[in-house]
Amino acid sequence: MPTPFLSVQGLSKRFPGPKGSDPLTVFENVNLGIEKGEFVCIIGHSGCGKSTILNILAGLDEPTDGAVIMNGKEVSGPSLDRGIVFQNYSLLPWLSALKNVTFAVQARHRNWTKKQVHDHSIKYLEMVGLTGGAELRKPSQLSGGMRQRVSIARAFAIQPELLLLDEPFGALDALTRGSIQDELIRIWAGSDQTVFMITHDVDEAILLADRILLMTNGPYARVAESVQVDIERPRVRADIIHHPDYYDIRNHLVEFLAKRSRELAGKRDEDGVSEPNVIRFGLNGPVANKSNKGAEEPPARARVVNGAD
Amino acid sequence: MIASLNARALLLSAVLLAVLLGIWEAASPQQKLGSELTEYEILMGGAEPKAAVPPPSAVFVKAWEELSNPFYDAGPNDKGIGIQIGYSLYRVLSGYFLAAAIAIPAGFLIGMSPLMYRALDPFIQILRPISPLAWMPLALFVIQDSQASAIFVIFICSIWPMLINTAFGVAGVRKDWVNVARTHELGTLKTAWIVILPAAAPTILTGMRISIGIAWLVIVAAEMLVGGTGIGYYVWNEWNNLDLTSVVFSILMIGLVGMLLDTAFAYCARLVQYQE
Ligand SMILES: Nc1ncnc2c1ncn2[C@@H]1O[C@H](COP(=O)(O)OP(=O)(O)OP(=O)(O)O)[C@@H](O)[C@H]1O
Numbered sequence: 331m332p333t334p335f336l337s338v339q340g341l342s343k344r345f346p347g348p349k350g351s352d353p354l355t356v357f358e359n360v361n362l363g364i365e366k367g368e369f370v371c372i373i374g375h376s377g378c379g380k381s382t383i384l385n386i387l388a389g390l391d392e393p394t395d396g397a398v399i400m401n402g403k404e405v406s407g408p409s410l411d412r413g414i415v416f417q418n419y420s421l422l423p424w425l426s427a428l429k430n431v432t433f434a435v436q437a438r439h440r441n442w443t444k445k446q447v448h449d450h451s452i453k454y455l456e457m458v459g460l461t462g463g464a465e466l467r468k469p470s471q472l473s474g475g476m477r478q479r480v481s482i483a484r485a486f487a488i489q490p491e492l493l494l495l496d497e498p499f500g501a502l503d504a505l506t507r508g509s510i511q512d513e514l515i516r517i518w519a520g521s522d523q524t525v526f527m528i529t530h531d532v533d534e535a536i537l538l539a540d541r542i543l544l545m546t547n548g549p550y551a552r553v554a555e556s557v558q559v560d561i562e563r564p565r566v567r568a569d570i571i572h573h574p575d576y577y578d579i580r581n582h583l584v585e586f587l588a589k590r591s592r593e594l595a596g597k598r599d600e601d602g603v604s605e606p607n608v609i610r611f612g613l614n615g616p617v618a619n620k621s622n623k624g625a626e627e628p629p630a631r632a633r634v635v636n637g638a639d
Numbered sequence: 640m641i642a643s644l645n646a647r648a649l650l651l652s653a654v655l656l657a658v659l660l661g662i663w664e665a666a667s668p669q670q671k672l673g674s675e676l677t678e679y680e681i682l683m684g685g686a687e688p689k690a691a692v693p694p695p696s697a698v699f700v701k702a703w704e705e706l707s708n709p710f711y712d713a714g715p716n717d718k719g720i721g722i723q724i725g726y727s728l729y730r731v732l733s734g735y736f737l738a739a740a741i742a743i744p745a746g747f748l749i750g751m752s753p754l755m756y757r758a759l760d761p762f763i764q765i766l767r768p769i770s771p772l773a774w775m776p777l778a779l780f781v782i783q784d785s786q787a788s789a790i791f792v793i794f795i796c797s798i799w800p801m802l803i804n805t806a807f808g809v810a811g812v813r814k815d816w817v818n819v820a821r822t823h824e825l826g827t828l829k830t831a832w833i834v835i836l837p838a839a840a841p842t843i844l845t846g847m848r849i850s851i852g853i854a855w856l857v858i859v860a861a862e863m864l865v866g867g868t869g870i871g872y873y874v875w876n877e878w879n880n881l882d883l884t885s886v887v888f889s890i891l892m893i894g895l896v897g898m899l900l901d902t903a904f905a906y907c908a909r910l911v912q913y914q915e
């Protein structure tokens with residue numbers, strides 16, 4: 331089996347506990363593969379370790395065990411090939427919105443002229459709707475949503491191979507969120523970028539993702555399921571809800587969040603394999619498929635719960 | 640109509656000043672006439688014009704005199720106030736900037752490296768509480784030059800707040816911002832320049848402001864010791880001449896220059912301030 335573009339192998343993260351107590355194991359033995367060009371969302375309850383996984387993918391944090399392999403090379407330390415939208419925006423407060431983007435573009439394209447850097451940055455700020463003077467203001471003078479958009483522009487502008495987005499649209503109103511989601515899809519579709527995105531919004535996940543990873547509650551969280559979203563693209567927000575699979579997928583996700591994320595918490599996969607169960611939706615609900623993604627079509631109409639096939 | 644807070648504060652300041660000057664003026668003893676002197680006072684030399692704390696009016700007259708010709712030079716013991724302050728400023732600034740040139744890079748090093756932080760901490764802790772004037776004899780012996788020794792004393796007293804604040808500011812830069820530098824593959828120098836320096840600048844400037852304040856405090860004492868020139872020497876010299884009017888005038892000038900130095904640094908601090 332060829333290794334995927336991004337491969338997460340046996341990943342564990344423990345934080346030392348408060349003095350004397352046991353260490354906190356956020357997650358253990360997480361295995362994942364993400365193909366080049368894939369758009370993957372990850373959903374899980376607050377505190378289950380999503381940001382921790384994303385930081386390890388970014389190379390900002392070290393796993394306690396295991397490894398992340400991208401393009402056949404082990405990830406060690408951050409790189410411009412992996413762009414990040416941080417959960418807390420992480421803008422530099424002494425720079426204007428524009429400068430927060432230009433410094434990143436400058437770092438990416440060291441031989442560009444000032445004008446090239448400026449025009450490129452402005453293009454991305456325009457894309458997120460920050461123009462007409464707003465781009466010259468400092469982050470402290472911008473609203474939360476505007477800051478988030480600067481941070482999005484900064485990550486998109488360096489056109490990384492892998493985009494890591496940590497709840498990138500959390501602070502945005504529905505309208506802005508919609509238009510930036512559309513931009514994200516447009517940029518992603520027009521390139522061979524791979525996207526790994528954390529979200530709490532199941533509708534957003536279904537609209538955007540090729541695949542949705544579901545994480546159980548921590549500690550000892552794991553990526554229990556990988557839900558394939560086979561709804562054809564381009565997906566239109568208003569139409570997608572009429573797709574026959576839409577509510578099956580949605581219900582499955584909501585049910586996972588409401589019930590199974592708790593029930594499965596702390597449990598090992600029964601057969602000892604820690605690959606997420608692949609779930610596909612046929613005509614009558616979810617189909618679990620133990621073998622890896624890309625295997626032959628699962629039997630239709632069989633509602634198989636969680637690996638008991 | 641309610642005047643703005645600033646205007647009212649200004650008015651109150653003016654009133655307070657007038658009241659204080661009034662009390663001071665009224666409390667200053669007038670020179671008594673010979674006939675009223677007791678026998679004891681005559682024996683003690685009371686018939687001579689007596690040295691007394693001068694009234695503000697006398698200080699104003701003195702200030703007018705001195706400030707209308709601040710740069711005259713009539714021999715080693717008679718120089719204008721401008722020249723004396725100039726000498727002091729020259730010593731303070733050269734010692735101070737020498738200290739900054741060492742303290743800020745060293746503070747960066749200490750702040751960025753936990754190893755250096757721990758290794759150098761004991762030295763800093765023991766050297767920092769030493770009164771700068773305690774270095775004076777050693778400095779005079781080693782350097783063999785009173786001018787340079789005064790500069791050295793300024794150097795040694797202004798280095799610690801800058802060193803400690805720089806190290807503290809650099810070590811305390813938010814990890815998120817360092818991560819931004821890391822994800823954009825900025826090298827060490829670029830990270831220091833684009834992220835660490837602006838992030839730590841307000842703390843560094845605070846250290847610089849504390850240092851300049853201390854340096855200006857210390858220079859007066861140092862010049863009293865080494866003598867020759869400078870505002871500290873001027874105060875001491877006028878005291879020896881029993882010219883208390885000049886002493887009071889120079890005290891006010893020391894305060895004024897100190898305030899101007901502090902204001903300048905406060906202005907610089909505002910330039911690098913940012914809001915999170
Ligand atoms: N530096 C740290 N030291 C100790 N524990 C930590 C540290 N960072 C994170 N944790 C713990 O790891 C767990 C996962 O944190 P993480 O930030 O990854 O959660 P998350 O899934 O992103 O949550 P949210 O949806 O709220 O952002 C939490 O229980 C948190 O307390």
Ligand SMILES: [Mg+2]
Nearest residue numbers: 380381417496
């Ligand atoms: Mg998070």
